[in-house]
Amino acid sequence: MIRSNALIFLLAGLFPLLLSAQPKSKPQPANIIFILSDDHSAPFVSSYGYPSIKTPNIDRLAQEGIRYTRAYTTAPQCVLSRAALMTGRSTLDIQMTRFSAPLPADVVTYPELLRKAGYYTGICGRNFHLDGNRTIPESAEVYDKYGLETFKNRVDYLRVSANSDTIYRQYAEFLDKTPRNKPFFLQVGYSDPHRVFTAKNFEPDPATLKLPEGWPDTKLVREDFAAYLGEIQRLDGDVGRLLDELKKRGLEQSTLVVFMGDNGGALLRGKGTLYNLGINVPLIARHPGRIKAGQVSNAILSGEDLAPTFLDIAGLPIPKNMTGKSLVPSFQQPSYEPHASVFSVRGAHGHGLPTSTVHFDLGRTVITSKYKLIYNVLWQLPYTPVDFAAQPFWLDLSQRHAEGKLERNVDQRLFASRRELFELYDLDKDPNEFNNLAGDEPYQEIEHQLKAQLQEWMILNRDYVPLPIPPAGKY
Structure with a gap:
């Protein structure tokens, strides 16, 4: 009887240890x-x-x-x-x-x-x-x-x-x-x-x-x-x-x-x-x-x-x-900063024929912590808004543009007959992207660096539009 009781106490002591030795189930993922x-x-x-x-x-x-x-x-x-x-x-x-x-x-x-x-x-x-x-x-x-x-x-x-x-x-x-x-x-x-x-x-x-x-x-x-x-x-x-x-x-x-x-x-x-x-x-x-x-x-x-x-x-x-x-x-x-640069593209939009930049436009951009370069591949074409070209407020603005009644800077941003091939912005000083620095002497090196980054990304991604840096002396 004494041996039996001793065995029971021994097993009781081992039971928690046996349980703790069992493999624990992983917590369910989020x-x-x-x-x-x-x-x-x-x-x-x-x-x-x-x-x-x-x-x-x-x-x-x-x-x-x-x-x-x-x-x-x-x-x-x-x-x-x-x-x-x-x-x-x-x-x-x-x-x-x-x-x-x-x-x-x-x-x-x-x-x-x-x-x-x-x-x-x-x-x-x-x-x-x-x-x-x-x-x-x-x-x-x-x-x-x-x-x-x-x-x-x-x-x-x-x-x-x-x-x-x-x-x-x-x-x-x-x-x-x-x-x-x-x-x-x-x-x-x-x-x-x-x-x-x-x-x-x-x-x-x-x-x-x-x-x-x-x-x-x-x-x-x-x-x-x-x-x-x-x-x-x-x-x-x-x-x-x-x-x-x-x-x-x-x-x-x-x-x-x-x-x-x-x-x-x-x-x-x-x-x-x-x-x-x-x-x-x-x-x-x-x-x-x-x-x-x-x-x-x-x-x-x-x-x-x-x-x-x-x-x-x-x-x-x-x-x-x-x-x-x-x-x-x-x-x-x-x-934590996962990227030094990020990239975006503009491609075809909607299902219409390429009658304006609403349905068909091509553009690329590279963005760093401070600067942004936009490459307007179809730079000769004017901006046409997506999804609201027929809205009353835009038709009213278009009429004001035709009559010369819009403030000059607003008119140039929205109704210029053509866009710039490249746009460069200092996002710290100009978060609204109003002042295009592309071509300005003090920013030539920065512009070239961003074009080189964009060129690398476009090559690696097998882009089908012309690269932003052409062969030397050829345009």
């Missing part, structure tokens, strides 16, 4: 929610300091995470930009400079890599733009003939809607469908603040709002800009619904939430151009425990960086052909 607004330039969020807009829900993400002030998309157009977001690669490298092109089947996206590693993956909301465009029957026939629509095979859950209530239901349905033992990734796209502007109940007072510096101050310009800001304020409410649902389900602490614009707004010198309003977008990330709250990063970033960031946060290797850099180091060190 969930990922990627919220994309449509045509959203960086200044127009209240946490970015713009005084005429209220975005408390997006601001909450910034207060609880990190806000990036200099995130640049790889193009000022949705298809081209979203292709790089999905792949972590240059728009040129993956041959996606034509607006209606479907993403090639052999180009791997990060949701596919997440899915292969055990994530439940999905895309919902606004059209993701990477399966081509079926509104042209002849194009749809080609897609069907060669099986070019691939995204139904790339993710577990695929839904499309422009209606915000439907998007919320898709979001909730996705969360309901996610297996309990799996982490998830979901891209949620919104149409706001894309034209046509319909958020009438959310508009600020046109008479009192602050116009961007250098804009012509007319009644119609103010009304149009107020309508744009109204779209963003409506969007903010939709973002709040997503965040509240995440918290209600107890998923807030285990989920990385990223908010970003797909390209700049359809505004003066915005969408379709390589100026800041065309490619500098809001980018905010929150992950309690992983991201120190209330941080701000001023490093230059590329749309290519999102894919490697998501793979990194999931603990996955980053493929060598991804040219983007993970932003995870910045989650604790906002001074």
